[in-house]
Amino acid sequence: MLALLSIFQPNAIFTSPSRLCQITQQYWNKGGKPFPITKILLAGEPCSASQRSQIRDFWETEPHNLYGSEETDGLAGSCSQQAGLHFMDDLYYLELLELGTDKKVPDGKAGEAVITSLYSEGTPLIRYRLGDIIEPYLSQCPCGEKWPRIKVIGRSQQAFFLYDGIKLHSYQIRSALTSVYPELDLYQAVLRPGDDGVDEVEIMISPAITDTSQGMLEAIEETLWSSSLDLAAAKDIGKLRFRIASDEEMLMTRRGKTPELIDLRHGNEREFLKRNSG
């Protein structure tokens, strides 16, 4: 990858945040910025505040985020003042529904994104479920832009399927983590089979979080166990355990994304690389 970049010396780059952080770290290890890049576009996954600052500090230019899907292309772009993403409501109509229902969430609450394309003639999308959970901002953006502001929280269907049909959703993990670390932007949970027959969910949190006292980690674990009746019962049976770490490198797919949930019970470790970011 670095060899190709050195040959072409691009002045613009369009990739995922995880991939660019990996490239940035490699150039950092080699001694610094190899050539100037003036435009950076990021897409494919949410960009955390720590990833954004790592990229901005190294390349000395503000990265722009795009949010979209395979079916729609771009739906929203980052605000010039980094106050969220601006949704292009002149091209798409956005509804936010309660998970698994057709009921709208109350104003200002996060919900599953359902979109209707207003101008697509060849492939119209009518009330199409994107599978993403989006939270809207109700206040006017400080940048003055008229497009509404949104925040992408994660995928609605993302979950570990544990024994006996017990599910652990990504939003349950995120909500347990943010109950203790409200500023947390990035995490990854990896499910592995333990040698002792007990499945282990290792939760890696952003290295930007430095205060990881035992009490705080135990509070997160307790919130996770009590986040559903099934999990509370699983705790007593002893077929699952949690481990929370802030000093482990997260895993990245070979396509350059850092998924929130990775299930490694089926011997698929080779699909992932160490993210190697600071």
Ligand SMILES: [Zn+2]
């Ligand atoms: Zn704005």
